[in-house]
Every structure is written in structure tokens, then in C-alpha cells.
């Protein structure tokens with residue numbers, strides 16, 4: 001399945017900046033000690049723009065479930081480094097529904113635990 005979005009990875013960004021800092025440090029240390037052409041080449045390499053790819057895969061969902069609970073879930077994972085982040089929250093009641101009518105998914109009872117009549121739905125995934 002495809003990702004909901006691809007974005008730039010914050011951890012890869014910091015790693016790229018740190019790598020550039022090392023190149024600048026290396027050039028600074030070479031100043032006056034190495035031939036000018038070598039120093040200039042090192043500085044030139046440090047001054048090259050940082051290129052980042054959109055390696056951060058984002059998947060998310062948001063909405064009110066059939067049980068009346070509002071939820072949001074978000075996952076981000078980078079394909080280039082070990083960065084991973086998850087946020088899942090689903091404990092806000094968006095509408096006041098009597099417990100009898102709340103879907104009881106664990107018991108595979110879509111009509112609630114206290115139903116007395118054989119309510120039927122039209123076959124869709126409610």
C-alpha cells in the first residue's frame with residue numbers, strides 16, 4: 001500500500017548539517033597547513049548545498065468511528081535512517097451514545113452486549 005505522504009526527515013536533516021559542520025572544521029584545520037588549492041577544494045565541498053530526499057514515509061488516519069469515538073493515528077518512518085515516530089489517540093467521545101448501542105468489537109457483537117432485537121444492517125462494514 002502506498003504512503004499517505006512522503007516528507008523530509010528531521011533526523012536526516014540534522015545528520016546532513018552535522019556532516020557539513022565536519023567538512024567546514026576539516027577545511028578550517030587545513031587552512032595554512034595544506035596547499036591553498038587543497039584548502040579551496042575542501043571549502044568548496046563544504047559549501048555545496050545540502051540535498052535531502054523525501055525519505056520520511058507518513059501514514060495517518062483521522063475520524064469518528066462507528067462507536068462515536070474520535071481518533072487520530074499517525075506513523076512516520078524514514079527509509080534512510082532509524083527515525084520512527086507514532087502518535088495514536090482515540091479516547092474522545094464525539095457523540096453521546098448509550099453503551100447498549102456501542103459496537104462491541106472484541107465480542108464480535110456489532111449490536112452491543114445488551115440488545116434484545118435482531119437488528120440487521122445491509123451488509124456493509126458498519
Ligand SMILES: [Zn+2]
Nearest residue numbers: 009012078081
Ligand atoms: Zn531519516
